[in-house]
Amino acid sequence: MxxxxxxxxxxxxxxxxxxxxxxxxxxxxxxxxxxxxxxxxxxxxxxxxxxxxxxxxxxxxxxxxxxxxxxxxxxxxxxxxxxxxxxxxxxxxxxxxxxxxxxxxxxxxxxxxxxxxxxxxxxxERRWEPPVADMLARADAGDLGRIHQIEANFSHDKFVSLDRDNWRVKATEAPAGGMTATGIHLLDLSVRLLGRAESVLCICEQLSSDLPQGDTVAAYVKFAGGGTSYVSASLANPFMSRFTVYGSKGWIDIRDKAHVEAPDGWVVTSAMAGASIETVEIGKAEPVKDNLVTFARAVRGQETYPVTGQQLVDNIALLEAVFASSRSGQIQKVAEPTIAVRGA
The missing domain is CATH 3.40.50.720 (NAD(P)-binding Rossmann-like Domain)
Structure with missing residues (x-):
């Protein structure tokens, strides 16, 4: 068609x-x-x-x-x-x-x-933000060397004023604070860069709101192939979005100027081995649209959709382990479910 x-x-x-x-x-x-x-x-x-x-x-x-x-x-x-x-x-x-x-x-x-x-x-859609797409390409090309660590936060207070009957603030739909609302994007990028997660320790607390699933969450992830990611999110402080990746040849720190609901560009700070720290500003883009356009082009056979099935499953396996660790307060192993694809 x-x-x-x-x-x-x-x-x-x-x-x-x-x-x-x-x-x-x-x-x-x-x-x-x-x-x-x-x-x-x-x-x-x-x-x-x-x-x-x-x-x-x-x-x-x-x-x-x-x-x-x-x-x-x-x-x-x-x-x-x-x-x-x-x-x-x-x-x-x-x-x-x-x-x-x-x-x-x-x-x-x-x-x-x-x-x-x-x-x-x-x-x-975070993968379609121009500085994130550039960071992923540079990581794939080896420009950052061996990825060692990731540090990331994605927080906002948009849900504090929601009616407590809204599904977005129900502990059954969104356990572990902001992990399903915002932290899931950071887990996705971490899996994209470091592969399958092996274990996670998550702390979720209710510190300054009555949000039933908690308002502040932090997860420390160990990956099967080595490397770690620290992901945090709050549903009760003003907007903040930061993703930083550290490699043996360089590091990149990406900060959003505004929530993706109304994107306003990014500030990117980076340093490569032997070079000075640099800071640049990236103009506005609409990653939500760009993700959907890529999906449509994949439906038409014009492009390959870049988020793989294995990455999707690895991300949710990590998310499920985050939920379990947030309940127990203990380190949780990450499952390895089988994707039953015919002919694979």
Missing amino acids: SGPVKIALVGMGWWGQKMLAVLSAAPEDISVVRAVEPNTDAVRDLCEQRGVTLTADYTDALNDPEVEAVVLATPHSLHTGQIEQAVAAGKHIFCEKPLALTADEAARSVALCANAGLVLGMGH
């Missing part, structure tokens, strides 16, 4: 509306033809303005022959079942993070999509 990939946006809350807004700048790649939202009254006017058919029922999107792919911006615990339904309907899937809450569920979803020949995209 050719032309823009026709998608259904499933879940039209904060992030679903963000994706609808940014995709207006990518008409040649993606066309939003349907939206699914149980609370139809909340977004009826918006969908009418955008010319998007609105329904309360997910199966309407799955049964629509015009819909080629679904984009899931739904509660975390629903992802596995919704992906299974989409695969059965022959739809490609883009899923907001986290893919699942357990490693076995993640492995099942990855295998279902692979065996059906469907593209599985993930809302790990």
